[in-house]
Amino acid sequence: MTATVSPARARTGSRAAGSPLTGTGAMVRLALRRDRIKLPIWVLALTALVPRFYNAATTSVVPTPEALAEATQMIQVSFMRVLGGPVFGAEAITTQRYFLAAYWVEFLLAAALMNILLITRHTRAEEQTGRAELIRAAVVGRHAQLTAALIIALLGNVVLAVFTAAAAISIGFPTGSALLFGATLAAVGLAFAAVAAVTAQITEYSRGASGLAGAALTVAWILRGAGAMQSQEGGPLFWLSPIGWSQQTRVLAGERWWPLGLSALLTGLLVAGAYTLASRRDLGAGLVAPRPGPASAPSWLRSPFTLALRLQQAAIVSWGAAFLAIGLVLGGMTGGMANTDLPIFAGADFGRAWVSLMVFTGSLYTGVFVVLSVLRLRAEEVRGRVGPVLAGPTGRSTWLGSSLLVSALAVIALLAVYGAGLGAGAAASTGDLGFVGEVIAACLLRIPEVLVLLAVPAALFGLAPRAISVAWAVLVYSGFVQILGSFAGMPGWLVNTSVLSHLPWHPLGAFAPVATVVLLALAAALTILGLYGLRRRDLASG
Template sequence: MTVTVSRTRGRTGSRAAGGRLTGTGAMIRLALRRDRIKLPLWVLAITALIPRFYGAATTVVAPTPEARLEATLMIQGSFMKVLAGPVFGDPAGTSQQYFLLAYWVEFLLAAALMTILLVTRHTRAEEQTGRAELVRAAAVGRHAQLTAALVLALIGNAALALCSAAAAIAVGFPIGGALLFGASLAAAGLVFGALTAVTAQVTEHSRGAAGLAGVALAVAWILRGAGALQSPEGGPLFWLSPLGWSQQTRVLADERWWPLGLPVLAAGLLVAAAYALAERRDLGASLVAPRPGRASAAPWVRSPFALALRLQQAAIGWWAAAFLAVGLILGAMTGGMLTTDLPIFSAGADLGRAWIGLMVFTGSLYTAVFAVLSVLRLRTEEVRGRSGPVLAGPTGRVTWFGASLLVTVLAVVVLLAVYGAGLGVGAAVSTGDPAYVGEVTRACLIRAPEVLVLLAVPAALLGLAPRLLGLAWAALAYCGFVTVLGTYAGLPDWVPNTSALSHLPWTPLGTFTPVATVVLTALAAILTALGLYGLRRRDLATG
């Protein structure tokens, strides 16, 4: 008998044939399908803010050429350059130039944040949940998922560049300047997407990967601000920041495309580093091995409250440090506000305290973001099965949920106090008035009830309808929008009153309103009770 053996390349042999990039096309299609809602929402939300912020800049802050000139000179000659950056071109420029001066950095940060979360979601998060292991059991190469995530980041940022350019044209940008503006946003996003591809190889958890990339983004923001103080057109430190590279394109001034070569080069080097690091680790592992925990818990961790505090202490610490730094920076701008006469402030107002009142309100928005994220973390613990072992013991659902919410409530108070102290110290140093410290800290703490309402919204959704938790972000965005811009957007007078952020006064600072405080606190308690009731009655996710 003669036996002939032929080597047929079927599906089982395709992995060896294609190597580390086998299945990349399928992974790209899967990533596009999974992000068919989130990514377009990010792009459309950022794009929609361009005409909205342009309208605020030209109708609220600086509606006349004289007001634009005054606002530009104030930024140019004060600590506000840390936020805005250098002033390129004529200080008495067009409304489009003032829009870039006031808000360009915010859009760069939004593009970077969008890409950080996108790459984390399709790399380290997939490994953490075990889905990557199931995918890699098929004919999928080692680098297919990473490549798909990077291609998706490229597609998302290209879409953002085109959409933002179109929005810029709609508000009066010339075509060349609009395209350069869109490209600057995409360049910043791609750099931090590539950086996230590296941090995803370093840490074991998606939160750590996104956190390291977020720290790098904060450092880039600080370097850009410090560089803006060094020179009218950006000093050496400005050139060390990827955000600074995008601003050095000088849109609507002496426009230049060549600075965008720096983020392209940096992104290429970071991607190469990500691939090299991915070769050195196993699937699900990380380059930095996690520290083994103790065999038995310390006595102070043996309660639901202590466990909840232990799980959130790192996040609370990082947020507190960021709040202190932001508070000091914003407070230091108070001195420059004393000499301005912008239409955003009422005639005859105490401009220093008017500015601080606006910043106190901004701090409550920041704190509400932390509160929503804290509640969303509980859903993550449930879905990934980490709450199951806790609830399998003597700890009940209400105790587990209540302890976590109590830690979040206390953290909200701490963050408001830290932010208020930083804001007050910055204001006191810039104006020479030490009364700001206690006054501003008290004003921040008085706003706690409105933050608690925005905390209670996701708490209620988690218990009653956990699949609708995303509505918590919609509620926060709605409250912020109608409170700040509702009147200028032509909305009826009653609409701002539907916001939880509209019932505590901004000025004078530290004004306590008992009725509004009691009503908001009661509303927060009712929503939280509904969440606890719903959690007791529904099934838990099993992971």
């Protein structure tokens, strides 16, 4: 018996199999399955922070009409607009408008970061690990994974817009204003999802793609801040930033939807560019080819410590440059803070209070660096790069200990550089040269808590490597509790569970030897646990 295939059906099947979008539906389902925890956590956390920040502001910062009037004067000052502005509707300020002036930009930044990580996770990271090659061996088109990632980003941002709109309604926003507020977060999120889609085509590594997209986000934030300084409601530079476009919708103050069209236009152009670039490169490769290294390693690079230093060198240098720039900018605001004569700051040396807050912020930034440095070790293990190193005379404890030592030394260097920038900026803005040495010392006094933040992922890496991402939760929780714990009315014992709650805020506070010794002992104990756990467990096979 002979069977024949219908020519029409054969041609149809051939076209489907050869389509660049073949298998997109399956890839969407796979991506949803893999993001069933991470994406909901992002959306629910941002949603929950809307009433939390509003309640913290209304109960602690602006609990009375008099305090609201004082705070309104403060947020209209140019150096404060850099952090949160611009300010709309200041002539008739309400607690909802104050909430937007103080916190709106933070939600926009978080939405952008959520989308950058989502896109790189489902595109460049898949190619880097080799999973994309296995998937493409099936009936999956060239653009299926990128399209699926963008669809997930679209769905996630729509849900984020709806949920945050509902949260805004719960704090007194009119329905239309709440929907516009949620739409601004979705617009920024999609714009930077498109940015990440482009950067994922440029470099071979997910860290590089995320870093380039993060740099674009930083530039957008700087342009927004510079534009906010030009005018209370945003100057010309404000219109060069996607973050600025969302804020120019003027929620609760002469609302307008049309600036979101600029975000939609940018998103469309970048997505089209991402598809074009993806068509011009090989799977697994980036448009920018990596430079070949030397044929042989120098003699100084033949120890585990120097290898770890070489692998982290680029990250340490780039973080150091960023810390110096950020420190100079934040320190430059000290003079304006010190000259503040608002009643809300009566009796306080607010210039030094500002510097103390920024010193703490520096330790929080450094905590991000140390978590990333240990996550890199886990990535090296999963990709099978650790096995060849350990096949020689290098032991597991030596390998991990060397990497952690480099990270610990980097903590000292980064905090010193940040302190130098912050102190120099403060000295320049106040004329007090004593700020430089005082601020550097204040930053270095926070080393113990950052070492604990380094030891937490180190312990997880050795004992429970699949749970290493919990280190992010520890960092975020510690920062949130320390900054907003008192505003939110948390009991003292709960505040003390934060890693960052035990050292005084310098230079206002006094040296705390007991807390310093306890934190150093905790960091040492967690590190030992991590070294012990790595020696006892199996390595990932890659």
